[in-house]
Amino acid sequence: MSAPAARNPEIQELLQRKYQHGFVTDIESDTLPPGLDEDVIRVISARKEEPEFLLDWRLRAFRYWREAREPSWAKLNIPPIDYQAISYYSAPGAAKDAPKSLDEVDPRLLETYDKLGIPLHERARLAGVAVDAVFDSVSVATTFKSRLAEAGVIFCPFSEAVREHPELVRKYLGSVVPYRDNYFAALNSAVFTDGSFVYVPKNTRCPMELSTYFRINERNTGQFERTLIIADEGSEVSYLEGCTAPMRDENQLHAAVVELVALKDARIKYSTVQNWYPGDEKGRGGIYNFVTKRGDCRGRNSSISWTQVEAGSAITWKYPSCILRGDNSTGEFYSVAVTNNFQQADTGTKMIHIGRNTSSNILSKGISAGRAQNTYRGLVKVFPRAEGARNRTQCDSLLIGRDCGAHTFPHMDIGHPRAVVEHEATTSRISEDQLFYCRQRGLGEEDAVNLIVNGFCKQVFNMLPMEFAVEAQALMNVSLEGAIG
Amino acid sequence: MSAPLLDIRELTVRVEGKEILSGLSLEVGRGEVHAIMGPNGAGKSTLAQALAGRDGYGVSAGSMRFDGEDLLGMSPEERACKGLFLGFQYPVEIPGVSNMYLLRSALNAQRKAAGQPEINAAEFLRRARQEASRLKLKPELLKRGVNEGFSGGEKKRNEMLQLAVLKPRLAVLDETDSGLDIDALKVVASGIRALRDGQRAFVLITHYERILNLVSPDKVHVLAGGGIARSGGAELVQELEAAGYETFLREAA
Numbered sequence: 115m116s117a118p119a120a121r122n123p124e125i126q127e128l129l130q131r132k133y134q135h136g137f138v139t140d141i142e143s144d145t146l147p148p149g150l151d152e153d154v155i156r157v158i159s160a161r162k163e164e165p166e167f168l169l170d171w172r173l174r175a176f177r178y179w180r181e182a183r184e185p186s187w188a189k190l191n192i193p194p195i196d197y198q199a200i201s202y203y204s205a206p207g208a209a210k211d212a213p214k215s216l217d218e219v220d221p222r223l224l225e226t227y228d229k230l231g232i233p234l235h236e237r238a239r240l241a242g243v244a245v246d247a248v249f250d251s252v253s254v255a256t257t258f259k260s261r262l263a264e265a266g267v268i269f270c271p272f273s274e275a276v277r278e279h280p281e282l283v284r285k286y287l288g289s290v291v292p293y294r295d296n297y298f299a300a301l302n303s304a305v306f307t308d309g310s311f312v313y314v315p316k317n318t319r320c321p322m323e324l325s326t327y328f329r330i331n332e333r334n335t336g337q338f339e340r341t342l343i344i345a346d347e348g349s350e351v352s353y354l355e356g357c358t359a360p361m362r363d364e365n366q367l368h369a370a371v372v373e374l375v376a377l378k379d380a381r382i383k384y385s386t387v388q389n390w391y392p393g394d395e396k397g398r399g400g401i402y403n404f405v406t407k408r409g410d411c412r413g414r415n416s417s418i419s420w421t422q423v424e425a426g427s428a429i430t431w432k433y434p435s436c437i438l439r440g441d442n443s444t445g446e447f448y449s450v451a452v453t454n455n456f457q458q459a460d461t462g463t464k465m466i467h468i469g470r471n472t473s474s475n476i477l478s479k480g481i482s483a484g485r486a487q488n489t490y491r492g493l494v495k496v497f498p499r500a501e502g503a504r505n506r507t508q509c510d511s512l513l514i515g516r517d518c519g520a521h522t523f524p525h526m527d528i529g530h531p532r533a534v535v536e537h538e539a540t541t542s543r544i545s546e547d548q549l550f551y552c553r554q555r556g557l558g559e560e561d562a563v564n565l566i567v568n569g570f571c572k573q574v575f576n577m578l579p580m581e582f583a584v585e586a587q588a589l590m591n592v593s594l595e596g597a598i599g
Numbered sequence: 600m601s602a603p604l605l606d607i608r609e610l611t612v613r614v615e616g617k618e619i620l621s622g623l624s625l626e627v628g629r630g631e632v633h634a635i636m637g638p639n640g641a642g643k644s645t646l647a648q649a650l651a652g653r654d655g656y657g658v659s660a661g662s663m664r665f666d667g668e669d670l671l672g673m674s675p676e677e678r679a680c681k682g683l684f685l686g687f688q689y690p691v692e693i694p695g696v697s698n699m700y701l702l703r704s705a706l707n708a709q710r711k712a713a714g715q716p717e718i719n720a721a722e723f724l725r726r727a728r729q730e731a732s733r734l735k736l737k738p739e740l741l742k743r744g745v746n747e748g749f750s751g752g753e754k755k756r757n758e759m760l761q762l763a764v765l766k767p768r769l770a771v772l773d774e775t776d777s778g779l780d781i782d783a784l785k786v787v788a789s790g791i792r793a794l795r796d797g798q799r800a801f802v803l804i805t806h807y808e809r810i811l812n813l814v815s816p817d818k819v820h821v822l823a824g825g826g827i828a829r830s831g832g833a834e835l836v837q838e839l840e841a842a843g844y845e846t847f848l849r850e851a852a
């Protein structure tokens with residue numbers, strides 16, 4: 115193993131120099147000043163005591179990113195982003211303005227937790243109350259860890275994996291989403307500070323759902339998060355990301371990367387509920403969410419299934435995809451994307467059929483209300499050697515009101531003459547007749563809208579783990595508040 | 600003597616700028632069954648929609664009182680929660696929303712408005728299944744989306760199921776008997792008879808004698824020319840069967 119970068123004298127000097135400039139005062143809890151250059155990346159890598167290979171990789175990513183351009187093909191109206199105005203490193207526990215207890219949290223946020231039925235003991239953590247004050251999750255996490263360890267499953271913060279399992283990180287990092295993949299993936303590769311790492315050993319069924327919910331010591335990783343999940347031969351794992359509660363976060367730009375690797379006979383199920391701040395009803399503020407998620411069905415008979423409920427963010431740019439490399443592998447994408455007010459979402463999936471007898475299933479439900487724009491963008495690609503490839507795509511759009519938009523761009527690139535590819539798309543509007551029918555039976559107008567929307571999303575919600583499905587339904591209702599009237 | 604359950608006076612309703620009802624009056628007492636007949640396009644459904652409070656059915660004059668309360672200021676859901684039920688002539692499909700889920704939500708909304716607790720899910724299911732089997736509605740239809748892919752007759756039976764579960768104080772059934780086969784018609788009629796308890800009232804909008812023979816209405820009205828052109832007992836039905844609406848149309852013109 116190479117010497118950690120932190121012990122490199124040049125880096126040490128660099129660190130000192132930054133201190134001299136008065137940017138940082140305390141080595142344990144500090145924040146770098148805004149700006150991005152190679153020095154910043156060296157500092158990040160040094161602070162995290164990373165091995166040489168990782169620093170090299172970050173620097174290559176950075177150099178690529180510096181020359182790259184933001185993609186402009188999405189049907190999104192993106193205000194210019196000043197990448198030099200962002201601070202790229204903040205040590206854990208650095209947020210000095212974090213509330214000390216729930217009493218200091220915005221009451222409107224607490225009200226939303228109430229509507230969503232978030233358990234009391236979870237609220238403090240979600241609202242960003244300093245971690246050491248949230249004693250409950252510590253004990254939960256401890257029992258959790260021992261059960262996983264018994265099964266041989268590794269589930270830890272990404273930075274811990276870099277220290278404890280560098281050979282795994284080195285082998286798989288960037289093997290599904292190379293840093294050259296796209297602008298935001300390159301940026302993430304250069305500057306990511308933490309995230310999750312999962313390794314499930316051969317022929318092991320992970321004994322529980324893994325959830326970011328239980329991952330403690332991870333404040334301030336939301337902005338450039340890096341997740342890597344490896345399911346070794348014959349293993350199985352289900353991973354839940356995010357939660358329905360709106361998360362406190364001051365960073366406007368989010369650019370996460372998630373890589374999944376499924377080896378022979380392995381199965382990965384990845385579920386997301388995304389509810390970052392969407393901006394207000396006038397379209398001010400809100401998170402820009404540029405995410406690259408991709409799974410590689412590397413081995414025979416492997417399968418990867420994405421389920422997402424995208425409710426938050428001002429801008430969502432996200433295409434969880436599957437590379438169906440192994441013969442008989444299967445990929446699935448189930449999505450609900452809801453946009454209200456001035457939110458914009460351009461989301462969908464790519465199913466890349468390379469192996470023989472590969473199959474994929476896409477089910478996308480887009481809901482637009484207010485002045486929101488909601489786009490499904492998909493690619494089904496079948497390579498000439500993918501004998502027996504099959505895809506089924508269903509894209510449904512639901513419009514609420516007259517000022518919103520729904521768009522569907524289902525691209526197909528079919529290289530095998532006998533591939534079976536089916537596509538179906540519908541667009542409907544919640545009709546006056548439907549609302550009146552429900553109201554005549556006694557339901558209020560908002561309840562009627564919620565009932566119809568939840569019915570529209572049901573097939574996707576059914577794919578979520580049980581308790582999540584209930585929360586997702588409540589989340590839909592909160593997201594569409596004020597959509598009618 | 601208390602006020603009639605439904606008291607409509609001099610009601611004028613405009614739809615899309617066109618006056619459809621002009622000074623219509625109708626009283627329905629507790630426990631009574633009234634039939635409303637009349638030519639196509641006379642305004643029977645318009646009356647039903649205006650009673651239920653549908654947007655776009657503007658009441659420009661007159662009054663509607665339900666159990667002594669003015670309906671005009673109430674939203675459709677408030678009217679429903681007071682016990683006013685409309686069986687639709689063309690029940691709408693709501694794909695994806697399970698039939699049972701809508702019905703349970705509706706029942707709970709009405710219970711909530713009445714200050715009652717939510718119904719226990721198992722108890723609800725038992726009750727709904729029992730009513731469905733009484734109405735010979737295929738159990739499979741309970742799980743499907745609301746009216747989703749239902750045949751015409753199945754939609755009408757489903758309206759009856761909702762009626763049977765919600766147990767309103769006044770049910771306005773807009774051609775619920777149309778499009779039903781003979782067995783279904785008997786089922787619907789016996790459903791109505793079973794719900795007659797001396798308090799609950801019915802307004803049956805229909806074109807056919809058959810249903811009226813099965814439920815024997817207390818009063819029969821002819822809606823024509825924007826108002827109630829004639830009212831009578833069950834014998835009026837025979838008269839109409841023989842002579843048609845010719846005379847009413849001439850009078851109205």
Ligand SMILES: Nc1ncnc2c1ncn2[C@@H]1O[C@H](COP(=O)(O)OP(=O)(O)OP(=O)(O)O)[C@@H](O)[C@H]1O
Pocket residue numbers: 614615619637638639640641642643644645646688
């Ligand atoms: N939304 C509307 N827009 C325009 N005209 C309407 C609307 N609703 C009803 N009308 C008109 O009002 C008149 C009465 O219609 P209504 O449906 O009440 O008749 P009806 O008596 O129920 O007829 P039927 O026996 O055929 O059901 C018709 O001329 C109809 O075209």
Ligand SMILES: [Mg+2]
Pocket residue numbers: 643644645688773
């Ligand atoms: Mg009619």
